[in-house]
Amino acid sequence: MSAMPTPLPVIQCCAPLGTPHLSDDEADELERVFKALADRHRVKILNRLLAAGGEAVCVCDFEDMLGLKQSTTSYHLKQLLEAGIIDREPSGKFAYYTVAPGALQRVGELLRP
Amino acid sequence: MSAMPTPLPVIQCCAPLGTPHLSDDEADELERVFKALADRHRVKILNRLLAAGGEAVCVCDFEDMLGLKQSTTSYHLKQLLEAGIIDREPSGKFAYYTVAPGALQRVGELLRP
Secondary structure (H helix, E strand, O other), rough: OOOOOOOOOOOOOOOOOOOOOHHHHHHHHHHHHHHHHHHHHHHHHHHHHOOOOOEEHHHHHHHHOOOOOOHHHHHHHHHHOOOOOOOEEEEOOOOEEEEEOOHHHHHHOOOOO | OOOOOOOOOOOOOOOOOOOOOOOOHHHHHHHHHHHHOOOOHHHHHHHHHHHHHOOEHHHHHHHHOOOOOOOHHHHHHHHHHHOOOOOEOOOOOEEEEEEEOOOOHHOOOOOOO
């Protein structure tokens, strides 16, 4: 996976699942978007962000909530960032996260038949 | 994974991602649904089924399309079946598949903030 280029964020990428004759590359892109969501910790991160109603959440809050090491928490945040599902804003000692505007709606649109 | 009970199909399971205070079990359920979609071969299976516009597709067609062994193709179909995203109907020598009615819309609803 390390040789793979950084994927396009979901807002810019991806033919919908119902596209006639989806190519192999398009199937790979969809796999990457769905993989970003397909983890219980990342699901909990998104749930926490949605509960914050648009307010930015500190990385330190995720470490406490998930009970994971800092490096593991960062790994999960990176997966969501690279998929364009969340945004990151450094501020002082910490980084703060929000759900990227329209990102979850966009994933929903990719599923529309 | 083999000790895990068969998950509920997506039509019956899962608190949406935006549920206040998602439990660990609810996060696990969402992980399972998203994991079912998070594979390029399963994406191509769904694309083929959507292209068929509701007509059932023979398992033999997927083997040809994916270029995978029968056992690997069956594995991918089983992941989608267990998630309730597709339905299976045996007929004569083969099994035939369709997208489960409302399943993809339901996944989309789980993502709604």
